[in-house]
Amino acid sequence: MPKVIPVPDELSKPFWDAVNERRLVIQNCTSCDLLQYPPRETCGKCRSAENLEWKEVSGKGYVSSAIVIEDGRLDRRRPDQPYNLALVHLDEDPGINFYSNLPGTPVDEVPVGAAVEIVFEEVAPGQFIHEWRVVSE
Amino acid sequence: MTSLSDYSWRRNREGLGVWDHRGQVAVAGFGHSEIDRRWDGESMDRTVGAFSIQACQLAMDDAGVTPDQIDGVICCDSHIAGPSGGTAGRWAPRPYFDPPYDSEWGLTLVNGEWLVEQMGLTNVEFCPSGVPAIGEMLGLASQAIADGRCTTCLVIYPTGNLAGRYRRGGENAEDYAKGNRQWTVPWGNHGGNDFINAFPHQQYCHRYGGTHDDMAPFVVNQNRNGLLTPWGFNATHDIPQLTVEDYVSSRYILKPLRLWDCDRPVNASGAYLFTTAERARDMKQPPVYILNHNQHSAGTRSTQAVLDEIEAETDRLARMMFEGSGLSADEVDIFNPYDGYSTMTQFWLEAFQWHGVKRGDAFAFYADDIRVEGPHPFSSSGGNLGTGRLRTAMWTDSIEQLRGSAGPRQVTVRAETAIAGFGPPLGGGWIAFGKYPN
Numbered sequence: 001m002p003k004v005i006p007v008p009d010e011l012s013k014p015f016w017d018a019v020n021e022r023r024l025v026i027q028n029c030t031s032c033d034l035l036q037y038p039p040r041e042t043c044g045k046c047r048s049a050e051n052l053e054w055k056e057v058s059g060k061g062y063v064s065s066a067i068v069i070e071d072g073r074l075d076r077r078r079p080d081q082p083y084n085l086a087l088v089h090l091d092e093d094p095g096i097n098f099y100s101n102l103p104g105t106p107v108d109e110v111p112v113g114a115a116v117e118i119v120f121e122e123v124a125p126g127q128f129i130h131e132w133r134v135v136s137e
Numbered sequence: 138m139t140s141l142s143d144y145s146w147r148r149n150r151e152g153l154g155v156w157d158h159r160g161q162v163a164v165a166g167f168g169h170s171e172i173d174r175r176w177d178g179e180s181m182d183r184t185v186g187a188f189s190i191q192a193c194q195l196a197m198d199d200a201g202v203t204p205d206q207i208d209g210v211i212c213c214d215s216h217i218a219g220p221s222g223g224t225a226g227r228w229a230p231r232p233y234f235d236p237p238y239d240s241e242w243g244l245t246l247v248n249g250e251w252l253v254e255q256m257g258l259t260n261v262e263f264c265p266s267g268v269p270a271i272g273e274m275l276g277l278a279s280q281a282i283a284d285g286r287c288t289t290c291l292v293i294y295p296t297g298n299l300a301g302r303y304r305r306g307g308e309n310a311e312d313y314a315k316g317n318r319q320w321t322v323p324w325g326n327h328g329g330n331d332f333i334n335a336f337p338h339q340q341y342c343h344r345y346g347g348t349h350d351d352m353a354p355f356v357v358n359q360n361r362n363g364l365l366t367p368w369g370f371n372a373t374h375d376i377p378q379l380t381v382e383d384y385v386s387s388r389y390i391l392k393p394l395r396l397w398d399c400d401r402p403v404n405a406s407g408a409y410l411f412t413t414a415e416r417a418r419d420m421k422q423p424p425v426y427i428l429n430h431n432q433h434s435a436g437t438r439s440t441q442a443v444l445d446e447i448e449a450e451t452d453r454l455a456r457m458m459f460e461g462s463g464l465s466a467d468e469v470d471i472f473n474p475y476d477g478y479s480t481m482t483q484f485w486l487e488a489f490q491w492h493g494v495k496r497g498d499a500f501a502f503y504a505d506d507i508r509v510e511g512p513h514p515f516s517s518s519g520g521n522l523g524t525g526r527l528r529t530a531m532w533t534d535s536i537e538q539l540r541g542s543a544g545p546r547q548v549t550v551r552a553e554t555a556i557a558g559f560g561p562p563l564g565g566g567w568i569a570f571g572k573y574p575n
Contacts, residue, residue, distance in 0.1 A: 006313075007313050064336075070391065072327055108392065
């Protein structure tokens with residue numbers, strides 16, 4: 001079923017361009033050696049924009065928690081209900097987290113703590129989003 | 138009307154010490170309007186504007202002041218339950234009526250300027266626009282009185298609700314996600330306190346043990362306290378007492394969040410009369426003094442707030458409230474944190490360590506005797522869950538408990554101090570009240 005389509009802006013365009021090339025890049029402050037996602041105009045620690053760059057990351061992580069959206073408010077997603085919404089943390093830096101619907105995982109059967117890897121899902125012609133799939137043992 | 142652009146009045150960091158004006162400001166009155174589930178779009182005596190005027194009159198009557206004595210009006214002007222709250226909540230397709238009803242003011246919107254004009258409050262000197270939500274608003278009022286910007290101030294919090302509008306339509310009906318929504322909405326997070334707290338709540342259960350059903354005694358007790366609150370929605374609409382069985386069998390919204398974990402949007406208004414402690418002593422009711430106010434906020438590092446961040450920020454809030462009020466945890470008699478989703482309340486309970494509750498202890502505490510007549514009368518207001526989404530119960534109950542006028546909700550333990558708050562755990566506004574100024 002259709003997902004809501006992200007609209008890149010000036011700040012986020014490099015991120016979405018990479019996603020559309022099936023790569024995951026995260027903002028990194030080279031001065032602080034700190035990743036940040038979602039992207040911001042300045043580093044959340046040193047408040048400087050000068051040392052922000054895009055860094056490709058592994059695309060591996062784990063699930064910390066999950067809920068099931070039974071009665072959400074987004075018109076476009078209502079036909080999907082119920083569906084999983086999991087919180088995924090990046091292996092390189094667990095302070096970075098992402099939402100995921102965990103494609104392939106049955107509803108309400110999210111394995112908390114499980115390893116996940118990134119996949120990319122086309123939500124509009126040429127526009128992908130980053131999704132995550134549980135890694136089989 | 139001056140626009141509120143100076144936020145230096147905020148008390149939002151540690152190290153500020155006891156509030157300079159502790160005990161010099163008082164609440165002398167309050168008023169709650171009638172309350173409907175929604176405005177029907179037709180009854181002009183039941184608009185959120187009409188209800189706000191009604192609440193103001195009741196607050197003035199309660200304090201024993203007349204309109205000519207009012208020199209301050211502070212009214213939150215972002216209060217409509219629209220697609221996503223805030224300014225986006227102002228979505229209200231026009232036209233509703235032919236002229237002279239050519240404006241939303243008074244129908245679905247209220248602000249201080251409108252109230253001053255409608256109520257003929259000719260002596261008002263302080264009436265800012267851009268007033269924040271109720272937690273911060275009450276802090277603003279406290280500081281405005283303390284700083285002498287006004288002496289007798291009506292403080293109004295309207296809550297509007299229209300058929301088919303609550304968080305529906307608007308950007309939630311769009312196929313595209315712009316701005317910050319590009320990071321949340323594609324996966325189904327529409328934004329709001331339900332999502333903000335659902336994940337930390339799940340992490341809480343995972344870290345400390347317990348299940349979501351352990352919330353049942355708290356939610357049921359909120360409902361019970363609400364039924365003991367005569368102006369609330371539940372008490373005025375013959376809502377039956379919720380049972381544990383009702384709760385655990387209710388449908389899921391965001392599993393594990395159930396229907397009865399959510400507050401009920403309503404169309405109503407509440408008002409308070411703030412004044413100087415000196416003036417309050419000559420008014421009709423025993424004054425309830427302001428011991429401290431706080432406005433806190435913290436960002437999240439990534440997409441979603443996690444339990445560690447929420448615990449750190451609520452701990453910081455508790456430290457600031459204790460520092461500013463001069464109270465310690467065991468000196469807080471009445472504790473009314475926000476419950477506009479049940480899943481956030483435990484974070485504050487444990488941060489303030491009310492009645493000795495430490496991190497991870499909330500579910501066991503909920504299973505104890507938290508009734509108003511018992512030894513641990515937690516959230517004696519009933520909160521939003523018990524009275525409707527007015528966001529006023531926490532403050533009003535604190536005032537009533539300290540006055541000794543809470544009727545069947547009056548606690549049997551000491552009631553000389555109270556702390557109440559509103560906001561998602563990573564931000565909000567809090568007030569410490571005292572029966573005595575010192």
